[in-house]
Amino acid sequence: MRAKAPLRITFAGGGTDIEPYISDYGSYVLSAAIRLYARATYSMNYQPQNEVERILAEMAGKGGIRIINDSHPASGLGASASSFVAGLKALYPTLSKDQIAQLAFYLERKVMQIPGGKQDQYCAAYGGVLFMTFEGQGVETTALDMPDGLVRLLLLIYTGERGKSGDEILDDQMKRYNVRALHHQKQIAKSMRDSLLQTDIKGFGKLLHEAWQCKREFTPLVSNDRVEDLYAKCLSLGAIAGSIMGAGAGGYMLLMENPETEGELRNNLIKNKIPYQNIELDTVGVQEVE
Secondary structure, X not given: OEEXXXXXXXXXXXXXXXXXXXXXXXEEEEEEEEEEEEEEEEEXXXXXXXXXXXXXXXXXXXXXXXXXXXXXXXXXXXXXXXXXXXXXXXXXXOOOHHHXXXXXXXXXXXXXXXXXXXXXXXXXXXXXXXXXXXXXXXXXXXXXXXXXXXXXXXXXXXXXOOXXXXXXXXXXXXXXXXXXXXXXXXXXXXXXXXXXXXXXXXXXXXXHHHHHHHHOOOOHHHOOHHHHHHHHHHHHOOEEEEEEOOOOOOOEEEEEEOHHHOOHHHHHHHHOOOOOEEOOEOOOOOEEEO
């Protein structure tokens, strides 16, 4: 059995989907599944090569699950969650998307003890552009449309490996527990949802930039000189907004072009020999593959 699950980009709300903030205040997150994947293949003869595969092999009882990712390690695109989601689909094809998301969250956060929020598993399972509401143990997902004109303005660049581990960054964030910044981030996610509903592309871009500035207030470990210099350079080359994906301090950076000068940023990135990837949305979520 084979399956794949999409990775994700987060526009706003990331960091609010972590305890104790969810229990204290509830969380909003706006994310989108993209056409980069974690791919899982079940084989009776495969021996696990890492912790994710080991946990999935224990669940399988016999054989193992080989996982291949389309992204760099520690990418900030939720690859570990997508790996569990794809692996569970390969093992248990009749489970619902909600059941897979819940079980993947349990395996990643409780069994493997990787710190993080809840958005990754649900985005990998459901696909599409999702506005997610987390309250206590409850999860509500709302699928949204994203204008093609906006998708064309989005791209990813790889900033390099993290200077700090995701565990260190999230641990420091929770020790500081900047409730004011988390409230602000949560409100930005809601405002970005409204921008999508109103097809307000410029407003969406302004909020994406605001979300990154807010995220930097969670902990100084979110960013570093390398990230700051690259973001400033990209703004000078034609980007109007962007944000580091995941915990921060490296991995992928999401950028948005100025809609009034579409194409300028990509041309300038090529001239400056900065590789980038176009973004395509995945609207299916986890699925079996032949």
